[in-house]
Amino acid sequence: MQPLLEGKTIALLFFNPSLRTRTSFEIGAFHLGAHAVVLEPGKSSWEMAFTEGEAMTGDAEEHVREAARVLSRYCDLIAVRCFPKFQDWGVDLEDRVLQGFARHATVPVINMETIVHPCQELAHALALQDHMSELAGKKYVLTWTYHPKPLNTAVANSSLLIATKLGMDVTLLCPDERYILDPVFMSDAQKNAHTSGGTITVSHDIEHAYKDADVVYAKSWGSLAMYGDWESERAVRDQYKHFIVDEQKMSLTNDAVFSHCLPARRNVKATDAVMDSPKSLIIEEAENRLHVQKALMAALCGAHTPATAI
Ligand code: CP
Numbered sequence: 001m002q003p004l005l006e007g008k009t010i011a012l013l014f015f016n017p018s019l020r021t022r023t024s025f026e027i028g029a030f031h032l033g034a035h036a037v038v039l040e041p042g043k044s045s046w047e048m049a050f051t052e053g054e055a056m057t058g059d060a061e062e063h064v065r066e067a068a069r070v071l072s073r074y075c076d077l078i079a080v081r082c083f084p085k086f087q088d089w090g091v092d093l094e095d096r097v098l099q100g101f102a103r104h105a106t107v108p109v110i111n112m113e114t115i116v117h118p119c120q121e122l123a124h125a126l127a128l129q130d131h132m133s134e135l136a137g138k139k140y141v142l143t144w145t146y147h148p149k150p151l152n153t154a155v156a157n158s159s160l161l162i163a164t165k166l167g168m169d170v171t172l173l174c175p176d177e178r179y180i181l182d183p184v185f186m187s188d189a190q191k192n193a194h195t196s197g198g199t200i201t202v203s204h205d206i207e208h209a210y211k212d213a214d215v216v217y218a219k220s221w222g223s224l225a226m227y228g229d230w231e232s233e234r235a236v237r238d239q240y241k242h243f244i245v246d247e248q249k250m251s252l253t254n255d256a257v258f259s260h261c262l263p264a265r266r267n268v269k270a271t272d273a274v275m276d277s278p279k280s281l282i283i284e285e286a287e288n289r290l291h292v293q294k295a296l297m298a299a300l301c302g303a304h305t306p307a308t309a310i
Contacts, residue, residue: 003033150222
């Protein structure tokens with residue numbers, strides 16, 4: 001443990017639940033000699049408003065304009081987790097909560113998962129680098145998996161972004177075109193691939209996608225094409241339970257490593273055999289959250305850095 005951040009403080013704002021993110025940030029801060037304060041707006045701290053110019057007649061008692069500036073007087077870093085509201089993708093894509101903090105805070109702001117999950121993508125990249133001598137040119141499959149609820153696209157977006165940055169040949173495997181990710185992230189992934197020498201393709205063919213894969217990364221997400229109409233989407237999603245990652249599919253690969261950001265429903269997203277396989281990186285990837293976030297906090301706090309969001 002190196003007390004690189006002795007005497008520093010970080011506010012961790014959780015609008016949604018967490019096991020890994022909360023624990024790894026709190027313990028990471030402790031390892032660095034810093035102190036972390038966890039706030040849960042709407043529970044243990046005041047509910048907040050984020051719309052500019054609104055009359056605050058609802059349940060919110062304070063606006064991000066004050067909350068971000070007050071926390072900036074107490075803390076050296078602010079970190080925010082706020083998932084989409086799952087009603088209107090156009091609104092969720094604006095990432096209003098994170099952007100509100102980034103706009104009004106005077107200290108760096110870390111994204112702990114909103115519409116992307118950059119800390120997860122760093123931990124994922126580290127796990128892959130630890131297991132594979134060279135990542136460029138390797139076949140990377142991000143596979144959609146079934147889940148009984150529509151989930152956030154954040155990890156899937158981040159997976160495409162990091163794998164294309166690393167020059168991998170990326171396949172986005174999803175049931176049909178309604179599950180393709182937002183054009184903003186598809187386009188950014190395409191640009192990354194162009195720069196890194198990698199590729200990105202979309203496939204709806206399970207066997208073709210798994211064939212000769214070096215990495216299989218699993219995630220479930222709700223259809224953006226049916227966003228907010230979740231009863232209709234459920235009827236579509238329920239047809240695709242066979243997207244589970246199992247031994248038969250993994251046998252088509254080039255002895256691929258498997259990973260998932262966790263939490264993951266066993267025998268729904270991936271079978272016990274895959275989750276517990278020697279090729280499974282799920283626990284290492286989770287451990288890496290601690291290492292990469294310590295590096296991130298030290299980098300953002302250790303030198304004068306203007307307020308920004310990652
Ligand atoms: N992967 C991840 O962010 O886990 P938590 O939701 O438990 O923080």
